[in-house]
Amino acid sequence: MLKSTLGGKGRILGGAALILLFLFPLFLPRFYIYLISIILLTGLLATSLNLPLGYGGIFQFHHAVFYGVGAYAAALMITKSGLSPWIGFAVGPFAAAFLSLIMGLICIRLSKLYFGMLQISLGSLVWIIVYRWYSFTGGDNGIHGIPVPDVISSPKGAYYFTLLVTLLSLWALHKIINSPFGSALQGIRDNPVRSAMIGINVKLHQLAVLIIAGFFAGVAGSLFIVVDTAVFPDMLFWTLSLEILIMCLLGGWFTFLGPMLGAAIIISLRTFVSGFTDYWTLPLGLLMMFVIFFLPNGILGYIQERLYRSPAEETDFVEQTVKES
Amino acid sequence: MEIVTAIFSPKLMSQIFVGLSRTVILFIVASGLSLILGVLRIPNIWHGSLYMVGAFMTFTISGVLGGGSMGFWMALILAPLGVALVSLIAERSFFQHLYEREHLMLLLLTFAFSLVFGDLVKMVWGMEYKSVPVPRIFQGSVHLFGGLPFPLYNVFLLAIGPVVAIALWLIVNKTKIGKISRAAAVDREMVGAVGINVSWVFAFVFMIGCFLAGLGGALVAPTVNVSLGMDHTLIMEAFLIVIIGGLGNIGGALVGALIFGLAQSLGILIWPQFGIVFPYAAVIVVLLLRPTGLLKSTW
Numbered sequence: 217m218l219k220s221t222l223g224g225k226g227r228i229l230g231g232a233a234l235i236l237l238f239l240f241p242l243f244l245p246r247f248y249i250y251l252i253s254i255i256l257l258t259g260l261l262a263t264s265l266n267l268p269l270g271y272g273g274i275f276q277f278h279h280a281v282f283y284g285v286g287a288y289a290a291a292l293m294i295t296k297s298g299l300s301p302w303i304g305f306a307v308g309p310f311a312a313a314f315l316s317l318i319m320g321l322i323c324i325r326l327s328k329l330y331f332g333m334l335q336i337s338l339g340s341l342v343w344i345i346v347y348r349w350y351s352f353t354g355g356d357n358g359i360h361g362i363p364v365p366d367v368i369s370s371p372k373g374a375y376y377f378t379l380l381v382t383l384l385s386l387w388a389l390h391k392i393i394n395s396p397f398g399s400a401l402q403g404i405r406d407n408p409v410r411s412a413m414i415g416i417n418v419k420l421h422q423l424a425v426l427i428i429a430g431f432f433a434g435v436a437g438s439l440f441i442v443v444d445t446a447v448f449p450d451m452l453f454w455t456l457s458l459e460i461l462i463m464c465l466l467g468g469w470f471t472f473l474g475p476m477l478g479a480a481i482i483i484s485l486r487t488f489v490s491g492f493t494d495y496w497t498l499p500l501g502l503l504m505m506f507v508i509f510f511l512p513n514g515i516l517g518y519i520q521e522r523l524y525r526s527p528a529e530e531t532d533f534v535e536q537t538v539k540e541s
Numbered sequence: 542m543e544i545v546t547a548i549f550s551p552k553l554m555s556q557i558f559v560g561l562s563r564t565v566i567l568f569i570v571a572s573g574l575s576l577i578l579g580v581l582r583i584p585n586i587w588h589g590s591l592y593m594v595g596a597f598m599t600f601t602i603s604g605v606l607g608g609g610s611m612g613f614w615m616a617l618i619l620a621p622l623g624v625a626l627v628s629l630i631a632e633r634s635f636f637q638h639l640y641e642r643e644h645l646m647l648l649l650l651t652f653a654f655s656l657v658f659g660d661l662v663k664m665v666w667g668m669e670y671k672s673v674p675v676p677r678i679f680q681g682s683v684h685l686f687g688g689l690p691f692p693l694y695n696v697f698l699l700a701i702g703p704v705v706a707i708a709l710w711l712i713v714n715k716t717k718i719g720k721i722s723r724a725a726a727v728d729r730e731m732v733g734a735v736g737i738n739v740s741w742v743f744a745f746v747f748m749i750g751c752f753l754a755g756l757g758g759a760l761v762a763p764t765v766n767v768s769l770g771m772d773h774t775l776i777m778e779a780f781l782i783v784i785i786g787g788l789g790n791i792g793g794a795l796v797g798a799l800i801f802g803l804a805q806s807l808g809i810l811i812w813p814q815f816g817i818v819f820p821y822a823a824v825i826v827v828l829l830l831r832p833t834g835l836l837k838s839t840w
Binding site: 329336495 | 582584586635638639642644645646648649650652653654655656657659660661663664773777780781784788814815817818821822824825828829832833
């Protein structure tokens with residue numbers, strides 16, 4: 217994955233990063249292990265958003281709703297059914313994918329901004345239901361103390377589980393993007409009319425990518441339970457969706473690992489800033505303005521541009537969106 | 542006979558009036574949002590923050606001017622103007638550089654502004670609830686249809702709603718700048734080609750839209766606890782109203798606000814715990830039947 221971003225050097229860099237990730241729990245204090253787990257799963261969430269957003273050109277404005285529904289589905293399954301937690305974790309992603317299918321069927325008729333706004337409205341309805349249904353979802357308190365299997369209940373266990381699932385998911389997402397399906401998707405993004413002309417079923421491809429993205433958002437939701445043993449309604453509030461969008465943008469939404477980098481930066485920054493001030497949204501907003509005006513391709517996008525004067529496959533769309541004025 | 546008394550029961554009637562006065566606030570905020578969306582194509586998430594800032598400004602201004610009726614009336618004029626000024630500065634220094642970029646960037650920029658303003662409001666006004674007294678002439682309540690008491694201030698809201706709607710209609714349809722901005726919404730380049738400075742037309746429309754957000758905040762201030770976070774739910778509701786009405790259509794905003802406001806107040810009557818779900822369900826029903834809104838979108 218890194219190779220496509222940084223070339224030959226990327227392979228060494230990626231290998232080193234992987235080894236470090238596996239060694240972290242051996243020397244880092246507990247708090248940092250927790251923090252990195254959160255970064256990993258949020259990064260997975262942002263990467264799954266980037267599939268429809270960056271590669272599909274779909275305005276997926278309310279991605280957090282799939283994350284939250286995945287988490288809630290898993291949590292409710294575990295706490296209410298008495299079945300093994302593992303089944304609960306598996307249910308989460310499928311519930312999210314199913315919701316994604318339903319919402320996708322409703323929204324897909326519209327394009328661009330209309331799609332995004334309709335998605336936000338449907339997502340808000342889901343949020344309201346979760347927020348108000350005290351007897352079932354715990355309302356604004358959420359659900360706490362969700363039992364997790366012993367193997368992964370320790371911080372280290374949770375960390376390794378999160379790391380493995382995240383890596384597997386990233387690998388799968390990378391495969392999907394580089395498959396013929398992924399190419400068709402990017403074709404649709406760059407020119408929907410021409411893609412339809414050469415026989416690609418545009419809506420079907422878009423629906424499929426929405427379901428895939430929803431599924432992996434649900435995976436991230438299940439992972440959150442493993443790490444935090446709790447769910448709360450803020451997980452599907454629209455502000456979180458926009459925060460994930462910022463992560464994609466900051467890291468570089470035309471690169472594969474950009475969203476992961478964005479998640480790492482924003483979560484670290486939040487932890488750092490909240491150490492000495494109550495004000496977090498102000499610096500986040502300012503950071504965003506900086507990115508919008510000066511780094512429209514994100515950090516990895518910028519590096520890529522620096523490394524190769526004529527960047528890889530993504531050039532067309534990037535130039536079109538950024539420079540066309 | 543029973544059905545007739547049920548339909549015209551005092552409880553129902555008063556709930557309808559509550560819904561209608563909520564509609565006024567929703568319409569004022571949503572029409573501003575719709576105006577900006579229609580002409581500038583900006584999904585302005587910042588709009589909610591400006592509504593909140595309008596409410597807080599009303600608190601401060603009416604407090605500085607003695608807290609009496611006079612203070613409130615001055616605040617009702619000054620707070621929206623203050624909000625409009627802030628929005629003009631933001632538009633000239635930030636937004637105008639991004640009009641040619643993706644909608645996504647504009648959306649995120651307005652979100653960035655709402656994040657920044659969320660903290661700024663916290664810094665300036667603190668975390669506590671603020672309350673703005675109802676002006677003296679509108680204190681107390683009336684008995685409509687011999688039924689339950691209905692606050693006099695809400696009667697005032699019901700009166701001001703049509704005034705704002707008509708004024709807005711006149712500005713958009715009858716004035717020169719309104720016509721220019723409608724033209725610019727359809728074809729920006731053409732308007733520029735006939736020698737009109739489109740950039741300032743956009744700035745003007747943005748300012749009017751944000752003025753309405755401030756006005757909504759000022760009007761709602763005496764009826765609610767002015768607090769942080771009052772922007773979050775309202776902006777979502779305003780967006781939904783704009784969507785079901787048709788993007789950029791002011792009349793659509795009115796229809797949408799009516800549907801939303803009434804569904805909210807009547808929903809609470811039908812099912813107290815889940816009353817809040819009704820307006821959202823109404824939105825979904827509307828969108829399933831008419832995906833691009835009830836009235837014609839300007840897009």
